[in-house]
Amino acid sequence: MISRLIHWAVASRLVVLLLALALMAFGGYAFVNVNVEAYPDPAPAIIEIIAQFPGASAEDVERQVTIPLEVALAGMPGLDTMRSQSMFQLADVRCQFEYGIENKDARQEVLNRLTQVALPDGVQPVISPESPTGEILRFTLTSPKDANGRDIYTLNDLKSLLDFTLERRFRRVPRIIDMGSYGGTMKRYEIRPDPDRLRRYGISLAQLENAVAAANRNVGGQYITQGQTVQVVRGLGLIGMGLDPMEGALAQTDPVAAAAYLRSEENKRIREIREIVVASVNNVPVRVGDLVEGGPLAANDPLGVDGVVVGFQSRLGRVMFSEPVLDANGAEQLDSAGARVWRDHDDVVQGIVLLRKGEPSLPALADVHDLVDQLNNTPGALLPGVKIEPYYDRTGLINMTTETVRENLFHGMALVGIVLLMFLGNVRTAVIVAINVPLAVLVAFAALYLRDESANLLSIGAVDFGILVDSSVIIVENIYRRLTHGDDSSLTVKERVLHASTEVQRSLMFSTAIMVCAFLPLFTMQGPAGQIFRPMAHTYAFALGGALLLAVTLSPVLCETLLANVKPKPDNVFVRWLSRSYQRQLKLALRYHFVSLGAFVIVVGLTMLLLPFLGREFMPQLEEGNIYVRGTFPLNASLDEASDRTRRAREVFKKYPEVETVVAQVGRPDDGTDPTGFYNVEFYLPMKPHEDWPIPPGMTRARTKEEVVDAMSDELDAAFIGINWNFSQYIRDGVMEAMSGVKGENSLKIIGPDLTQLEAVANDAAAKLAAVPGVIDVGVFRIMGQSNLSFAIDKEKCARWGVAVDDVEDALETAVGGKAFTTLVEGERSFDLVLRWPESFRSTREEILDIPVDVPANVTPPGGEPQVAATESTGPEAGMSVTGAAISLPSPLGSAESGGTNPLNQAPRRRLRDFVTPLDAAGRLDAQGSFVQPGASTIYREEGRRLIAMKFGVRGRDLGGAVAEAQQALAPVIKPPLAAEWSGEFEQMEQAEQRLKLVVPLSLALVIVMLYLAFFSLRDVAIVLANVVTLVCGGILALLVMRTNFSVSAAVGFISIFGVAIMNGLILVSSIHRLRLGGHTLEEAVMEGSVARLRPMLMTILTAILGLLPAAVSTRIGAQSQQPLAIVVIGGMLMSLLLNQHLTPVLYYVFRRKPPSNDAASLAE
Known part of the structure; x- marks a missing residue:
C-alpha cells in the first residue's frame, strides 16, 4: 500500500503540493482557533448535592438529611463513589461517577433520584454548579469611598447587586454554568418584637406573623369586560408596592446620591411595616410598631436600630483582600523601612465565574472579559462608582503555559534543523526533512479542531520532533545518499527517487506500526491518568500519522523537485x-x-x-504561579475570632516580596458550595513573575518557590502554635479535594462507626504519620469538638401545661435564630422578612432559658388558683413581665388594664426553662445534667460508612516511599474493626502504575509478535x-x-x-x-x-x-x-x-x- 502511495504521489506532484498548501492553510486556521487549556481536567463527572437545614446540628443533619439523600442516590447507573459531609445546617453529598459517564447524564440521573427523597420541611436539595477546574475567573466588587475613607455602599448593597444583577448577566454568557458568590451580607428585614409588649396587648407571635404576611401580597381578580376590551383585575398590597429601589439607584450618577436613595427606600419600607395593623383593641388599632422593641415612633422620629430594621442573614463566611499601594507610575510604594505599603479590605464581596464542565475555557473567558468591560464602562450597569476588579483569571496561566510550549517548540525545531544541516550538508535536503515537523504538528492541530478537542501543555509540549522526523529522515536520507553516491545513475531522477523511497518503505511501515503499538498503553490508561495523558496520545498519534503520510508523499515529491540537479559527491x-x-x-x-x-x-x-x-509520584506539579494556603483553627471558633486570626496570618504573607496580593476566605459561601466552617481559612497568594523576585540578603540568587513555602510554613507555625497549615496551588487543591473528598493533596481515611473512637485513633495515627521523614502538613479533620447548647423538650412538662412540643420549638426558633415567614419583593429581588427577639433576650444561655412561652391551652380563670405552684425561677403564673418587672406597661387609649377581652391576657405565661431538661453524658434527660453538650463538628461518610480523614503532604522525598513507610508505621495503630484507605495523589499513582503493569507487558508482547513476523x-x-x-x-x-x-x-x-x-x-x-x-x-x-x-x-x-x-x-x-x-x-x-x-x-x-x-x-x- 505504501509503495502504491509513493508512486501516486510522485506521479501527481502538483496535486500533492496543492494538498500540502491546503494543509498549511487549514492547519494554520486550526492552530489559531483550537481551544487551549493549561491542564486537562482529570476528574470524572462529580455531581454535588447541597441541602441547607437552617439551625440543625451535624448529628441532626446526618440523620434527617444526609442519610436519606444517600439512600435515594445509591445504586445509580455508573456511580463509582458517594461521599458526604454533615455539619451545622448543611449536608453535602458528592456522587463521583465512573469515567466515560457524561456529566449531563450523571446530572440528570441525580435529578431524577432527588424527586424521590423525603426531607424535613423547608429543606430543598440543589445541585452545585462547581467542578474541580471550573473556576476560571474571580473578582471583587469595590465600593467608592466617602470623604472619610469609608465605603459608601453597604455590604448588603453589593451582595444584592452581585446575586440579583451580575449573576444573571454572567449566567447568560455561553459556556458559563453559574456565578457563585462569597463574602458580603444577604439583606433581610427583621421585626424584633418585645415580649412584654406582645403580652401586654395579648398578641401571639402567630398573630403577628399572619398579620404582616397578609399585608404583603398581591392578588388577582380575574378580569372584567369593558365593551370590546378586557381589563385584568389586580389587588396590590405588597410592601413597597413590589418596586425595586436598585433600579432608581442604578439610574443615579453620584455614588452618595445612589446610596442615599437606597437608604431612603429601605426606611420607607420599615415605616410601612411598622404601620401594619395586627389587631384592634376597643377600636384602637394595634400596629407592628406598638409591639416591637422601642415601641411606636412618631411620624418625624428618626429610625433607630430597634424594632424593625434592615439586617442580614446569619453570616457563614468572609472574604478579605489586600493589595500593595501603587504610586502614579504604577510602582509599589515603600515605607521608611523599605517594606511595601498595603491597602487592606477586611470585608469584600467576591464573585466566582464557573465554566460548564467539558467546555473550552478560552472562548468563555473572552466572552466573560467582554461582559466585564461592558459592565464597568456602561452607565447604569453597576451602582455608580462600583467596579468589577478580577484578581484571578485562568487566561494568565493558559497564556504562560502556551508561551512555554511555543518557546520550547521554536527552540526544539531550530536545534533539529541544525542537526539535519550538519549531517546532510545540503540546505535543500535539510529543509525537505525539517518542513515535515511543522506540517505534522499542523496535522495534529487540524485533527484536534475537527474532533472539537482541546490542546494542552502535555498534549503539545510532550511531542518530540525527533520522533516526528524519523520517517522523513529515513526516506530523504536514503534518497539523498542514492543521488549523491551515483547509485542507479542510468535511471532518471524520478525513477531513482521512487527506487530509494520504496527501498525502505517496508521497514518504515513495520517500524511505524511497532511505534503505534508502543503507544497503546497511553490509549488504554484509565482514571485520572487517562484523562491527563489520553489527549497526548491522540495528539501524538495524529502527528505521527501525519509525519508518516508526509514522508511517503510530500518528501519524495520535494526531493524530485528540489534535488533534481544534485550531482554525485561524497x-x-x-x-x-x-x-x-x-x-x-x-x-x-x-x-x-x-x-x-x-x-x-x-x-x-x-x-x-x-x-x-528511584522515587515515585503520580505527576510533577504544574506550576500555576500561585500558592494556596489552608489553615484550620479550633472547631468552635466564631467568625470574628477566625477573622482576627486570619488578619494576623495575612500580615505574615504580606512580608514576602514574592507575593503579589493576598486574598483570604474565612468560613464558607452562603450557598454552601464549599462545605466547611468558620474554622477553615484559605489564602490565595498569586506570585509575581519569577524574574521579578528579589535576592534576599545573604543570598546570591532569588529564592525558589519551595524555599518561600518553607519559610512561610516555619513563620506560621511559630506564630500559631498548634494550628495546621497546608500548602498547595489553586487548581491542584480543587482537583485533589474533588478526587479524594478531602481538602489536601493526600489523605488517610480511617473508617469506623464510633466518632469518639475514630478521633482518638486519628490523633495517635497523626503523631506517627508526622514522624515519617518527608511527611509534612499533617492534619486531622476533626469530627468532634463543636459544643451544642441543647435544650431537650421534656414532654411531661409540656403535658402538664398543655403545650405542644412544636409550640416550644417554634418559640425557641423564632427567638434565637429568627423565623422567616414572608418575603419582601423588590422588583426581581426578594428578601426574607423575619421575626427575631431583640439581642438582649437571646445572647446568653440564661436569657434563652427565659424566653417566654405562651400557654393558651391552660387558662387560669380570674380568681382561680393555678394548679402548678409558682417557683423562684418562673415567677408568678400570670400577669408577669418576662423581665420580672412589676411595672405596668402603658395601655392603649380605651383599653382595660386587665385586657380581659383577649383570652391570651388571662393565660399563664411560662418560660423556656419550664419545658426543657438538661441531658446527661448518654443523652438522656437528667435534671442534674447540662444544657451544654459535646457534639460533632463535621461527620464524614463514604459509601455509607462514617470516617475521619487526615491530610498530609510530602516534600523533599518521593511520594511512594513516604507512604510505604507510613503504612508500616500505622499498621499497629489502625486495627479491625477499623479500616484505613489512602486517597489523593497516592491513590491515583497506584491506580496508574497497576494499569501500566498490565498494559505495558501486553504491548511488549504485541511488539515481539510483530518483530517476529518481520524477521x-x-x-x-x-x-x-x-x-x-x-x-x-x-x-x-x-x-x-x-x-x-x-x-x-x-x-x-x-x-x-x-x-x-x-x-x-x-x-x-x-x-x-x-x-x-x-x-x-x-x-x-x-x-x-x-x-x-x-x-x-x-x-x-x-x-x-x-x-x-x-x-x-x-x-x-x-x-x-x-x-x-x-x-x-x-x-x-x-x-x-x-x-x-x-x-x-x-x-x-x-x-x-x-x-x-x-x-x-x-x-x-
Missing part, C-alpha cells in the same frame, strides 16, 4: 569523519566483543542496583529488544542523576523511546540481512550495514534529544510536567548514542552467525 567532512571514527571503533568492538557485552551487563546491573532508590527469528527479536533495554536503563539513570521521581509523565517518556529504539534496531538488522543475502561475509555485512545506517540513526537520536532539550532545562511556568518525560527521552537517547551504536552490531556478530532467510531480509527490499 559525504560532507563531518559525516566522513564520523564514519571513519565509527569504523575504527566498530572494528575494535567486533574484535573485543566481550567489552561491549560487558559494558551492557554493567549498565543493566548498575541500573537494577539503583532502581530501589521470523527469535534471535533477531532479542537483538532488537536489547536496544530497548539499554535505552530504558539510560532513562532510569537520567532520572536518578537529575533527582527526578518516576511518574506517569516519565512513563510516557519511556514509551516514546521504546518505539524509537525498536525502529532503529529493526532498520539496522534488516540492512545487515540484506547485505548478507547479497553475498557479503558476516563481518563485512555488519561493518557496511552499520556504517551505512550511522547517519540516519545519529540524526534520529540527536533530533530526539535536541527536540526535547528546551523542555528539559526550562524553568518557565508549565515546564514542570514536561521535564520527567524530556529527561527520560534525553537519557535514553544518550545511552543509545554511547552504547547501542556498538552493542547492536556486536550482538548480531556474536549471536547471528547463521545466514538469514529471504523472509527475514524482506524489510530491506
